[in-house]
Amino acid sequence: MGNPVVYFEIGGADDDTLRRFYSELFGWGLESLPPGGYTVVDTRAGAGINGGIGRSSDGTPWSTFYVEAEDLQAVLDKAESLGGKTVVPVTVIPNVVIWAMFSDPDGLLVGLYKSGDGMTNTPSTGGNGAPIDWFEVLGTDGNRTWAFYSELFGWKSNGRGPYWLVDTGAGRGINGGVGSGGDSTWATVYAHVPDVDVTINRSQGLGGMREYGPNQVDDHMGTAAILDPAGNVVGIYEHKH
16 A cells, blocks of 8 residues: 555745735635744635745745655655755654655655654545645656655556556545656646636636646546746646536
């Protein structure tokens, strides 16, 4: 069984702007944690994963996902042995969370959560928020990127690239994709929206920009990505029956 992807996180120097952007764009519910500087996101989608919006102390923006593990230090050590680097050592916030972060061989940021922490709760039902139900890692070398994550987390795929459809094997959290992005590299998440074109246009009206797309995957699915006001890449996709 592989490690599940259970949480997403988006941040920047101006978290107020990001809160407004995502609550209006995706209909997410937000709750600020005292004493401020971090906001818990309930997508209110009834599916997928929840996340958070943070404030960057040095102005650096980020968007990423968190992977659950029992022994965070062991994962950090293994990541370093595979060419990664510890960015945030194992950090304990009493009665809240135990977490850490590393960068992969391309410098892409990914988080770790200690198993059992309550911040990875399921999105509430009854709302109309856009679910986050897909993650994606695009590196400069898809084969190297897939080798790194499959070895680190025990993820599996039936494919052989250049884009690996990932089944974490955990039976919870979300699945995703790993591949090669060439000059465009990121570790991020995707929101399932009713209409990609409408969402791109709305994001631009809220201070975002188009990163790519829309790209038609098949007769039913289209994908794209936006840049939020902090410059973070976040994916969107539609799936029409």
